Amino acid sequence: DAKTTQPPSMDCAEGRAANLPCNHSTISGNEYVYWYRQIHSQGPQYIIHGLKNNETNEMASLIITEDRKSSTLILPHATLRDTAVYYCIVRVAYNQGGKLIFGQGTELSVKP
Amino acid sequence: GAVVSQHPSWVICKSGTSVKIECRSLDFQATTMFWYRQFPKQSLMLMATSNEGSKATYEQGVEKDKFLINHASLTLSTLTVTSAHPEDSSFYICSARRLAGVWGTGYEQYFGPGTRLTVT
Numbered sequence: 001d002a003k004t005t006q007p008p009s010m011d012c013a014e015g016r017a018a019n020l021p022c023n024h025s026t027i028s029g030n031e032y033v034y035w036y037r038q039i040h041s042q043g044p045q046y047i048i049h050g051l052k053n054n055e056t057n058e059m060a061s062l063i064i065t066e067d068r069k070s071s072t073l074i075l076p077h078a079t080l081r082d083t084a085v086y087y088c089i090v091r092v093a094y095n096q097g098g099k100l101i102f103g104q105g106t107e108l109s110v111k112p
Numbered sequence: 113g114a115v116v117s118q119h120p121s122w123v124i125c126k127s128g129t130s131v132k133i134e135c136r137s138l139d140f141q142a143t144t145m146f147w148y149r150q151f152p153k154q155s156l157m158l159m160a161t162s163n164e165g166s167k168a169t170y171e172q173g174v175e176k177d178k179f180l181i182n183h184a185s186l187t188l189s190t191l192t193v194t195s196a197h198p199e200d201s202s203f204y205i206c207s208a209r210r211l212a213g214v215w216g217t218g219y220e221q222y223f224g225p226g227t228r229l230t231v232t
Contacts, residue, residue, distance in 0.1 A: 043205050043223035044156070099146065100221060102156040
């Protein structure tokens with residue numbers, strides 16, 4: 001399984017962009033990068049995913065480097081409600097079960 | 113996104129008893145469901161994968177006779193913690209996957225809100 005490395009914690013000022021990095025240097029060509037977040041004592045919430053192109057939705061943007069060895073999740077205007085643990089996951093290939101294996105994640109604190 | 117529910121949201125049981133947790137996909141059919149466990153201040157740990165109508169596949173180190181998983185229909189999976197002990201106290205989270213969703217990757221995966229189990 002491709003492993004991911006994320007900083008354990010980050011702070012961000014409310015209203016500013018939050019840029020959360022993730023390293024996944026052993027990712028395979030057919031493996032997707034997924035981002036979920038977990039607010040305290042709740043189930044994980046899907047944010048975004050991508051293969052090699054940059055992606056954007058109503059919640060965030062995902063920037064994947066050309067060599068696919070790292071990615072950055074961008075929350076364009078962080079709010080206090082974005083305080084959560086953010087997980088970057090490389091999804092196991094579908095023909096191997098397609099499991100989502102969680103790492104330690106980044107604890108993002110958005111401060112007023 | 114689609115909705116996954118869990119019942120109960122929290123449960124307290126006595127040591128030695130069994131507890132059943134239900135996971136339902138409310139508005140889609142889930143061919144595969146996953147069960148995770150999370151201890152305080154730790155990440156989610158995948159326990160098992162269950163496919164509708166077949167036996168669950170357990171991750172290494174997870175006792176299949178202790179954590180019984182049944183996926184009898186496309187919308188319901190159950191996890192039974194048998195002969196629970198205090199060390200089984202944890203946050204149990206299920207996840208449901210459906211094929212051919214809108215994500216363009218062949219499937220989507222959604223998580224339930226979790227069940228807090230406390231064994232006294």
